[in-house]
Amino acid sequence: EPEVTQTPSHQVTQMGQEVILRCVPISNHLYFYWYRQILGQKVEFLVSFYNNEISEKSEIFDDQFSVERPDGSNFTLKIRSTKLEDSAMYFCASSGGTSGAYNEQFFGPGTRLTVL
Amino acid sequence: AQSVTQLGSHVSVSEGALVLLRCNYSSSVPPYLFWYVQYPNQGLQLLLKYTSAATLVKGINGFEAEFKKSETSFHLTKPSAHMSDAAEYFCAVMDNYGQNFVFGPGTRLSVLP
Numbered sequence: 001e002p003e004v005t006q007t008p009s010h011q012v013t014q015m016g017q018e019v020i021l022r023c024v025p026i027s028n029h030l031y032f033y034w035y036r037q038i039l040g041q042k043v044e045f046l047v048s049f050y051n052n053e054i055s056e057k058s059e060i061f062d063d064q065f066s067v068e069r070p071d072g073s074n075f076t077l078k079i080r081s082t083k084l085e086d087s088a089m090y091f092c093a094s095s096g097g098t099s100g101a102y103n104e105q106f107f108g109p110g111t112r113l114t115v116l
Numbered sequence: 117a118q119s120v121t122q123l124g125s126h127v128s129v130s131e132g133a134l135v136l137l138r139c140n141y142s143s144s145v146p147p148y149l150f151w152y153v154q155y156p157n158q159g160l161q162l163l164l165k166y167t168s169a170a171t172l173v174k175g176i177n178g179f180e181a182e183f184k185k186s187e188t189s190f191h192l193t194k195p196s197a198h199m200s201d202a203a204e205y206f207c208a209v210m211d212n213y214g215q216n217f218v219f220g221p222g223t224r225l226s227v228l229p
Contacts (some may be wrong), residue, residue, distance in 0.1 A: 002163075016218040041159070041221070042206070042219050042220065042221040042222055043206060043217075043222075044219070045210075045218070045219075047218060051211060072225040091159060091160060094211075104150075104162060105217065106162075107152075107159050107161075108159055109158060109159035110158075110159045
């Protein structure tokens with residue numbers, strides 16, 4: 001069964017460093033998403049991406065964040081200068097079809113980011 | 117704006133007992149509703165979803181949920197809890213205009229032997 005994969009599973013970085021979290025969505029999906037979950041808190045939407053551009057983003061997704069689909073398979077989240085409060089589990093998700101709003105989002109296993 | 121509330125951040129039940137996890141939503145348009153489960157150190161797995169078809173939705177692992185528009189609720193139930201059901205459960209709502217989910221705060225289910 002196709003699944004969303006994410007690498008690495010755990011990333012440790014120093015405050016101020018740049019990190020790139022990688023995701024491989026399900027191959028025929030058209031919509032891509034990033035969410036984060038701070039330890040012990042709820043899952044929060046960051047950004048959605050369709051047709052090579054951001055379709056929606058939350059207040060959390062400030063100028064420190066960017067997303068990219070550099071090739072036909074990967075979808076990345078970059079944090080330019082990490083802060084301690086960026087420590088969280090980051091989930092990638094994808095959904096398919098021509099009207100993606102109606103489709104289930106499939107989630108990856110997450111990348112745990114620890115900022116020291 | 118949509119929102120989701122889950123009554124009870126932690127629910128404990130005995131093995132074999134009924135599981136009831138509560139979810140209430142607010143949405144200005146007919147919503148799509150989802151329950152996800154998160155096992156320790158794992159990602160989110162879809163349990164079931166409501167997308168305006170039958171109001172009683174059956175999911176995986178014996179779970180089901182009923183959409184009640186009058187109560188703006190989508191409570192998750194399972195007749196008999198199993199030890200393996202211990203996990204965090206998230207209710208989520210998505211309207212038919214957007215693509216992003218709004219998640220509830222989650223309910224941690226503990227199953228006691």
